[in-house]
Amino acid sequence: MNYIQTEIEGVWLIEPHVFSDDRGYFMEAFKQEEFDSHIGAVKFIQDNESKSSFGVLRGLHYQKGEYCQAKLVRVIKGEVLDVAVDLRKSSPTFGKHISVLLSEENKRQLFIPRGFAHGFLVMSEEAIFTYKVDNAYAPGAEASILYNDADLAIDWPIQEEQLVLSQKDKQARTFNGAECFM
Secondary structure (H helix, E strand, O other): OEEEEOOOOOOEEEEOOEEEEOOEEEEOOOOHHHHHHHOOOOOOOEEEEEEEEOOEEEEEEEEOHHHOOOEEEEEEEOEEEEEEEEOEOOOOOOOOEEEEEEEOOOOOEEEEOOOEEEEEEEOOOEEEEEEEEOOOOOHHHEEEEOOOOOOOOOOOOOOHHHOEOOHHHHOOEOHHHOOOEO
16 A cells, blocks of 8 residues: 655655456555554544435544544445545644545555544545444534535535535535643
């Protein structure tokens, strides 16, 4: 795998080596020893998967306090624009975000450390999104930042009227009202 440090410290783009022939393909999606040697030791405890249709925007979500989560995300089917927002007050990139296209074709993964809000927008007719987390989900520690917050200025590449949002995401806090870390 090829590990690429992004412009935001701690966020890594991972490109697997894919071996293809007329039968299909093979790749290693995760190898603990290799991951640890490039990024550091992270003990993932759970794998999650979601299925969504075009225009679904999930996020920007994060867990507060001791329930903070690191994530390793990828797309099995379809295509999403994946976004991570730095909520680490001590970081030189505090309040900045990174957007990466993840798809079944490019097979890229994005590692997002603790201290980030995360969201994704489905760009294909349907997407199956999977991710590893290093901490248990705690409903009482969940928080969201408004996807279209003016201070973040995230460029979501479809029209506003095409977005499909949960009620919770429509009522999320602004970035300035978010609980940040460190």
